[in-house]
């Protein structure tokens with residue numbers, strides 16, 4: 001007997017439970033990913049949260065994004081964490097005293113009144129702002145929502161496109177695995193291997209108090225994360241000098257999707273979106289040119305310091321499916337890869353696994369080295385639907401809803417069984433459930 005998600009019997013209660021999760025994680029101005037593991041505001045989490053929240057409270061969804069944007073730096077970057085000053089320092093590592101944004105970030109224009117990290121996360125924000133607007137255009141216009149966020153989102157994209165095109169080929173690079181959001185993905189193993197880890201005794205992890213150690217990144221991974229972040233901070237968060245620089249397909253695809261959204265926002269505000277749509281098209285061409293592998297039917301990361309494509313198959317390489325400007329040939333190849341033996345969607349797995357089922361580093365429980373996450377499956381679902389793959393999109397949607405339901409909105413799950421891993425009551429799982437239910 002296989003459980004089939006039946007919207008007529010469980011949709012009501014699933015909907016209410018998802019709302020309860022988001023209510024419980026709401027702090028008054030933003031939503032924490034989960035109180036235990038992640039007690040502050042995270043950048044791409046907030047974008048996904050706003051996308052779900054817009055269906056139940058468009059006002060709160062706007063506030064979620066506005067709070068994040070209030071912590072934007074003068075150079076345009078949106079920090080990956082905005083710290084809540086009432087949370088004890090030892091509740092999360094690295095804490096504000098590690099990042100020292102107010103002092104080390106002064107040259108880059110870090111805000112003085114709020115403490116943040118100094119790295120970024122994937123730019124899902126303009127896409128989120130556009131979707132939030134559309135959920136209640138009347139409220140949005142009355143509050144001047146788009147008019148207020150547009151210049152900030154434009155500055156954010158400008159930062160990425162001007163300061164982070166480290167390879168000179170038009171794409172944006174991440175300078176830390178935390179920036180791409182899939183912290184310990186096997187794609188980072190090769191570029192990280194060149195980084196001398198910070199000594200284990202020089203920092204104390206807080207995550208192990210909440211998550212099972214075998215589900216989290218290793219101490220060696222953390223040593224390298226700490227080294228990279230320390231060096232970036234000590235260089236006052238200036239770009240261009242980091243030992244780690246990788247062009248990632250998901251990060252860039254989300255920027256492109258957001259650039260299309262920014263074009264629509266410009267049009268809604270009475271300007272023209274033509275130049276932005278054209279830029280999104282140019283970025284799509286650069287993405288294909290630099291990261292697409294036709295023989296594998298997948299996008300790969302490019303290591304700018306080591307040179308060349310990193311041939312590890314990750315879900316990040318499937319995320320560009322959400323782009324409208326892909327050729328039919330690439331779309332078909334991606335759908336084939338998604339459903340083939342490496343990802344098994346619709347065959348052996350429930351949701352898209354974060355990493356190649358047949359890869360040497362595959363582990364169904366260790367964070368971004370195999371487990372499935374709702375946000376990546378939501379992105380793939382959108383892509384399938386956009387390109388007319390309705391039956392596959394419907395099946396993936398049903399699977400996400402069922403897994404969210406039975407795992408109690410887990411942070412991530414075993415891709416084969418849907419068994420919960422990490423935190424439960426995880427905000428973006430609840431938010432994207434709401435979005436799929438609408």
Ligand code: 9WN
Pocket residue numbers: 033038042044045080178181182183207
């Ligand atoms: C580091 C908050 C974040 C997500 C990331 C996820 C995890 C942090 C951590 O949690 O990263 O930023 O401490 O492991 O990998 O995608 O945004 O939910």
